[in-house]
Amino acid sequence: MYTFSNKLRTFSFILIILGALGVGYGFMTSHKSFEEVEHLLAEESHHEGGHAEVAHDEASHGAHATVNSHGEEAHAEVDAHAKHVEHVQHQIANRPWSALYVAAFFFMMIALGVLAFYAIQIASQAGWSPVLFRVMEGITAYLLPGALIVLAIAVASGTIGHYNLFVWMDPDVVAHDKLIQGKSGWLNLTGFIIRGLIFIGGWVLYRHFSRKFSIAQDTAEDKSNFKKSFRISAAFLVFFIYTESMMSWDWIMSVDPHWFSTLFGWYVFASMFVSGITVIALISIYLKSRGYLEFVNENHLHDVAKFMFAMSIFWTYLWFSQFMLIWYSNIPEEVTYFIARFNDYKLPFLGMVVLNFVFPILMLMNADYKRIPWFVVMTGLVILFGHYVDIFNMIMPATVGDRWFIGIPEISAILLFAGLFIFVVFTALTKAPLLVKGYPLRKESEDFHY
Amino acid sequence: MEASKVIHAIYTDDDILMSAVKKVKAEKHHIEEVYTPFPVHGLDRAMGLAPTRIAITAFLYGLVGLTVAITMMNFIMIEDWPQNIGGKPSFSYIENMPAFVPIMFELTVFFAAHLMVITFYLRSRMWPFKKSENPDPRTTDDHFLMEIAVHGNEEALVGLLKDTGAVEVNLVDKAH
Secondary structure, three states, X not given: OOOOOHHHHHHHHHHHHHHHHHHHHHHHHXXXXXXXXXXXXXXXXXXXXXXXXXXXXXXXXXXXXOOOOOHHHHHHHHHHHHHHHHHHHHHHXXXXXXXXXXXXXXXXXXHXXXXXXXXXXXXXXXXXXXXXXXXXXXXXXXXXHHHHHHHHHHHHHHHOOOOOOOHHHOHHHHHOOHHHHHHOOOOOHHHHHHHHHHHHHHHHHXXXXXXXXXXXXXXXXXXXXXHHHHHHHHHHHHHHHHHHHHHHHHHHHHHOOOOOOOOHHHHHHHHHHHHHHHHHHHHHHHHHHOOOOOOOOHHHHHHHHHHHHHHHHHHHHHHHHHHHHXXXXXXXXXXXXXXXXXXXXXXXXHHHHHHHHHHHHHHOOOOOHHHOHHHHXXXXXXXXXXXXXXXXXXXXXXXXXXXXXXXXXXXXXXXXHHHHHHHHHHHHHOOOOOOOOOOOOHHHHHOOOO | OOOOEEEEEEEOOHHHHHHHHHHHHHOOOOEEEXXXXXXXXOHHHHHOOOOOXXXXXXXXXXXXXXXXXXXXXHHHHHHHOOOOOOXXXXXXXXXXXXXXXXXXXXXXXXXXXXXXXXXXXXXXXXXXXXXXXXXXXXXXXXXXXXEEEOOOOHHHHHHHHHHOOOOEEEEEEOOO
């Protein structure tokens, strides 16, 4: 049995408190008045050395003061200026919401990716992984709170907040937007909530029963629990691939309601799968270093690292396929998605390809390196950071535009959910022995040798 | 220097062969060669053979393929005749890079795979019309053969090999 060390528990609480303070700070400072934003923009244009905005300001103010023959033109200019300021004001207000949402989704998708990996291991009757099942079950314990938090933030942004994440939740926007009106059969708040609850319900139900059968199998006389978990795993994988795809439309793609991509669900899946496998590796290495997993050897680590390597390439394949097809055909209604990312997010957009592809492919290609724990940990941390940036790149351009930065709101949100994740996962790990006793493939897994 | 006389010990089971190899190694005899009809897992380690470096050569060949692809596309599409084809930007390599990635990928794989296979053939001396080196045709079907050099310790060796479960132990004179 694993005991949650006090140090780690305190550490997770510190993360949660620090994160919560930072998130609160982010929300407090994001409410800027019209004048404040106006002032900010004027200052920015000063710093950049561009006098256009200032001149424009003076002109419009002057026009405001004296009613002359060009009154109508001046009015249009004032309107454009007001619109611009309001736009920026909205982007600034969106930032803490988006920061919270990106971090919440990132940790939720780790748990969901692990759940899919776990189901695949059971359905394929893998002989190497059963010694890691309890680690996977521990990680998936975060799925229920994590997914509910993601859904809650999404819904809150459209009810408590001022439509800070999804513009299609704003009835005022929809009223003037033919394209969103056409999609409102799918994109409406009621449907969004119901679908979200169905997705979460299905995943959590599978998680609950597979965990239950897994623990029941420890003391069972026969293999009936194993057979049951095999059957529900196969069924879950079918359910999962449909709901994961729809979840990615709902929770991520709909931040850009004018844009769509057919392989988006796979792309999000690749991201969550590789992050999940990486976290399995990290937590196994941690638990082994504390002496809790003496039955896990370097051969198991080697296999997990191979998955990290292969799925990193799989992610890149999908990332590139999506990018290249849109870049090549260059259809205006699709390509705006990448133009926004390329113009304002050059470093994160290209940097994540280095983090998620170039780095893992060079670090994890050698078979010997995949067996060295610190090497896998180092690469794993880079992969996780890379996939955080990936989610960041999916959400931020649609909500905050060029007003992005990885500052206090973003880092605090990561700390908050990292603390929560550590607390939930390691608490779940204490609930059951770390080795599946009665699982039929346990012996094979213990003797696994590559 | 190759011994002129060798002993051929023949086995009919891979497990017995494995334990025989370990025993012969423990007695510090040099195993010249082992002939088997199929790969026996762990035999190379038991014989103490050095690990293969063919994966490293494949990686280097892949880099060669990538370089060939980049140089070729850069010369043809950007330097030699930068045409406007369907509005694709051919001002610099990086601007039109996504269109070249499929070729870069395939040539990397092509070079890595083919040159590695050719390296394998050269290193293992395999080519068409090559004279077979098989000392006993049964080793391609269901027998395992271990070849050990003799340096005047014939009787001790024969005894040892009989003990390891060999079904046949033959003294062969190679010098002819």
